[in-house]
Amino acid sequence: MVITSELFVRSGICFMSKILNNKFFEHEDVVLIAESLLGKVLYTEVDGLVTSGKIVETEAYSFREKACHAYMNRNTNRTKVLFEPAGTSYVYLCYGIHHLFNIVTNKKGKAEAILIRAIEPLEGRETMEARRQLKGYALTSGPGKLSQAMGIDLRFNTSPLGRHQNIWIEEQNLKIEEIATSPRIGVAYAEEDALLPWRFYVKDSKWVSKGRTDYS
DNA sequence: GCAATGATTTACT
């Protein structure tokens, strides 16, 4: 993996941080990238307010399997962003209420993406609490919750990740506890592909979502 | 044009 080092000044303190670049997301194995994203830090700057959180739950989706919106290279107005280059944001509205944030991976034309399902708040926690109108673990423990907390909506759809786009991911070498795997949540419609163990989460994190994962 | 629906969350009983 290739990581770009950049010097940033934040809160009057100078320190090195590493923003993931497109090479990180270009890998052909979306499942491997999904697992690798655990512990990375997602940032947004919305309305001049910076928020960030440690990624603790992800899911992988691929054009090769039925749970993916671009299964069989299904290319529609909504899914066409999945065919964009790696590192592009894919945000869509679910149930008319919730914005779900994904990152496109693999080479341009290979429709794969990673859904960010939960984060542990780091910077801007008060901003997140104000947007969510609540405190505690419900702040960001789910894909719709974290999007609301971080101000992510359809305006970010098709945005390439990067500091200048106000949405980016950093490697801060945060410690990761044990990683666990399970089937993805809410994809029973995918039949046999619903059982793929493509969900990754930090096993003991209190910030992981509570959705059911068994289809028995 | 129109009806169905969802990679969820929340508020109920």
Added chain:
DNA sequence: GTAAATCATTGCC
């Protein structure tokens, strides 16, 4: 545990 909220997208007429 069950159900309502709410709308962009999709597929079919």
